[in-house]
Amino acid sequence: MAEPVISARGLRKVYGDFTAVDGIDFEVRAGESFGLLGPNGAGKSTTMRMIGGTLDRSGGELTVLGMDPADHGPEIRAHLGVVPQQDNLDEELRVRENIVMYGRYFGLPRSYLLPRSQELLAFAQLEAKADAKVGDLSGGMKRRLTIARGLVNEPKILMLDEPTTGLDPQARHVLWDRLFRLKEAGTTLVVTTHFMDEAEQLCDRLIVVDHGRIMAEGSPRQLIREHSTREVVEVRFGSERNAQVVAQLEGVGARNEVLPDRILVYTDDGEAALEEINRRGLHPITSLVRRSSLEDVFLRLTGRTLVD
Ligand SMILES: Nc1ncnc2c1ncn2[C@@H]1O[C@H](COP(=O)(O)OP(=O)(O)OP(=O)(O)O)[C@@H](O)[C@H]1O
Numbered sequence: 001m002a003e004p005v006i007s008a009r010g011l012r013k014v015y016g017d018f019t020a021v022d023g024i025d026f027e028v029r030a031g032e033s034f035g036l037l038g039p040n041g042a043g044k045s046t047t048m049r050m051i052g053g054t055l056d057r058s059g060g061e062l063t064v065l066g067m068d069p070a071d072h073g074p075e076i077r078a079h080l081g082v083v084p085q086q087d088n089l090d091e092e093l094r095v096r097e098n099i100v101m102y103g104r105y106f107g108l109p110r111s112y113l114l115p116r117s118q119e120l121l122a123f124a125q126l127e128a129k130a131d132a133k134v135g136d137l138s139g140g141m142k143r144r145l146t147i148a149r150g151l152v153n154e155p156k157i158l159m160l161d162e163p164t165t166g167l168d169p170q171a172r173h174v175l176w177d178r179l180f181r182l183k184e185a186g187t188t189l190v191v192t193t194h195f196m197d198e199a200e201q202l203c204d205r206l207i208v209v210d211h212g213r214i215m216a217e218g219s220p221r222q223l224i225r226e227h228s229t230r231e232v233v234e235v236r237f238g239s240e241r242n243a244q245v246v247a248q249l250e251g252v253g254a255r256n257e258v259l260p261d262r263i264l265v266y267t268d269d270g271e272a273a274l275e276e277i278n279r280r281g282l283h284p285i286t287s288l289v290r291r292s293s294l295e296d297v298f299l300r301l302t303g304r305t306l307v308d
């Protein structure tokens with residue numbers, strides 16, 4: 001198999017006596033779309049920043065494109081596109097100038113940057129806003145501009161930290177489409193997210209992280225197959241009754257999870273399980289049969305929900 005473009009072994013980050021990244025191992029292959037899925041504080045941004053060379057690691061081994069970020073930061077960054085969790089656009093500059101000035105940091109000539117910025121504005125569907133002030137853009141437009149800017153140096157690896165947090169569903173779908181095109185064109189994507197649907201849409205393979213550790217690794221499908229059942233029945237009996245009813249659901253599915261607002265019944269046949277629930281005279285206020293998702297995987301692995 002080809003050399004990994006990113007390789008981490010026992011990667012650690014310690015802040016004082018707090019361990020943010022606690023010895024994680026992973027590899028990212030060229031052209032792959034790799035995800036870090038985990039809740040707030042899991043250590044996703046910390047890991048991304050160590051890869052990007054903007055944060056020193058406390059321990060372990062890390063190579064990016066065969067180089068150690070501690071020794072070869074600038075060489076690595078020349079081939080990396082970075083989209084940080086918080087947009088850090090220059091609000092003083094116009095939209096196009098943000099891309100051009102960013103390219104200047106890489107020492108790229110204006111003769112290259114002017115046509116390149118035009119291409120990127122088209123890619124980000126921001127041509128009509130080329131001369132607008134950044135402050136006048138919507139959140140989704142700013143996010144697309146940050147991504148366009150991150151592509152100015154034609155990176156081999158694009159690092160996206162929470163690319164669609166705060167965007168409406170339509171803006172998210174536009175972004176997913178753009179990222180999918182980049183992947184088709186051969187760019188390696190590294191994405192962090194706490195949205196399981198985003199991970200399912202974008203990632204060929206992912207690690208589920210919690211408290212700085214890897215809980216599981218695989219494709220979305222593998223993870224669901226290994227850690228959940230085919231289907232889930234969600235039933236609501238009212239917050240007062242959920243805890244009391246769960247005893248009467250014994251044996252309906254392979255197992256149950258009681259959440260504050262609903263009970264999840266894990267089973268390979270949701271319709272049959274729901275029939276059995278009704279046959280037992282339990283009559284939920286609402287019920288829903290759905291396929292298992294990464295959310296269920298996360299719940300199984302950590303006992304907590306991912307998005308609250
Ligand atoms: N400079 C710092 N000093 C001390 N603790 C820090 C620092 N930066 C991050 N941390 C802590 O490290 C942990 C991991 O933070 P990180 O930002 O990597 O999480 P995350 O997975 O990106 O979360 P989110 O989904 O909220 O973005 C958190 O508990 C955070 O408080």
Ligand SMILES: [Mg+2]
Nearest residue numbers: 044045046085
């Ligand atoms: Mg983060």
